[in-house]
Amino acid sequence: MKLAARLDRIEPFYVMELAKAAARVAAGPLCDAAQGGRRMIRLNVGEPDFGAAPAVREAVARVAQGPTPYTDALGLPALREAISRWYAQRFGLAVSPDRIAMTAGASAGLQLACLALFERGDEVLMPDPCYPCNRHFVTAADAMPRLLPTGAAERFQLGAQQVRDAWTPATRGVLLASPSNPTGTSIAPQVLADIARFVRGRGGVTVIDEIYLPLSYDEHFGHSALALGDDIVSVNSFSKYFGMTGWRLGWLVLPPALVPAIERLAQNLYICPSTLAQMAALAGFEPASIAEFERRRNTLRERRDYVVPALNDLGLTVPVAPDGAFYAWMDVSRHHADSWAFAHELLQSAQVALTPGRDFGLADPQRWMRLSFASSMEDLEEAMRRLREVIA
Ligand SMILES: Cc1ncc(COP(=O)(O)O)c(C=O)c1O
Structure with missing residues (x-):
């Protein structure tokens, strides 16, 4: 074949x-x-x-008894609102539910973001080592991942000067993860701010995978990149902190202008994330x-x-x-x-x-x-x- x-x-x-x-x-x-x-x-x-949390397990059993129709491609409004409140409570950030798109895991979020932003001839910078699928999400969008070697001195994250030096007319953005898989190390806040400013100045995009951010053990690093501006694309998930890997549920926080593009792609590519998972995930935000x-x-x-x-x-x-x-x-x-x-x-x-x-x-x-x-x-x-x- x-x-x-x-x-x-x-x-x-x-x-x-x-x-x-x-x-x-x-x-x-x-x-x-x-x-x-x-x-x-x-x-x-x-x-x-x-x-999953006990309340989420109970919720899924209850929800499965009733109708579970498709949701909006961007997800269940109540869940997008719950996530917005969580950003306020946990990170002190005002993130409008309108900028939140529910996805089938962070994986679908990364795929949608790459399809919406990158195309043939584009390069995307990312640290080496990084989550293996990242380079393949970029490749699947026909763009070119460029892995830049990192070391312990940079906490295995990209440096601002490194991004400046590597940037070419073909570079469209950076794809970061903080904390990172495989290293569990985060990018220093000042370095991230410098990178985001530089990328913005070049008309590029900063995509950052924050699925491990709620599992941060260090006050210094435990801040979301979303504080740096509305132009950051943040990827998140119910898989890790919320313990729901197999449920296939995650979300993106998007620059407002990107929301309709992601919605259009999601509508066509998979209609919506699992309704069952979305309805049950609401219970993950209960205080218990x-x-x-x-x-x-x-x-x-x-x-x-x-x-x-x-x-x-x-x-x-x-x-x-x-x-x-x-x-x-x-x-x-x-x-x-x-x-x-x-x-x-x-x-x-x-x-x-x-x-x-x-x-x-x-x-x-x-x-x-x-x-x-x-x-x-x-x-x-x-x-x-x-x-x-x-x-x-
Ligand atoms: C850094 C990173 N991003 C994304 C994913 C995929 O997560 P999800 O289960 O939400 O698709 C993983 C899974 O291990 C990961 O480590």
């Missing part, structure tokens, strides 16, 4: 490939208790182990749900405080402690020259699944691995014990 040429530029999502390899080992003798095996500890997954999410955030912070020093002790060095999300980005070069091979060896020798750096960028990926501390403390402690054995 003849495939469209754009497919040549879209690689597999290797995070998922590693997950498949982990599942194969988990189904085999090494993980079979009857044969003296032990269970696989999955620290490769990008999702918390908590699930928010209190639950905040408890979870504290739990994740405790896990970070345990796991980062433990990794450093093992020589799996985390050069910048994550200030948000639930990822530690570690340099494994003291123990192995190739993180892809190392990750596969660890499946066999320790039954611990970690994500190799390969997916996240092109600069030195074999040096890096991502550990997700979204798993229970018990699992993290057991994983550290097993890694210690193997490394010793």
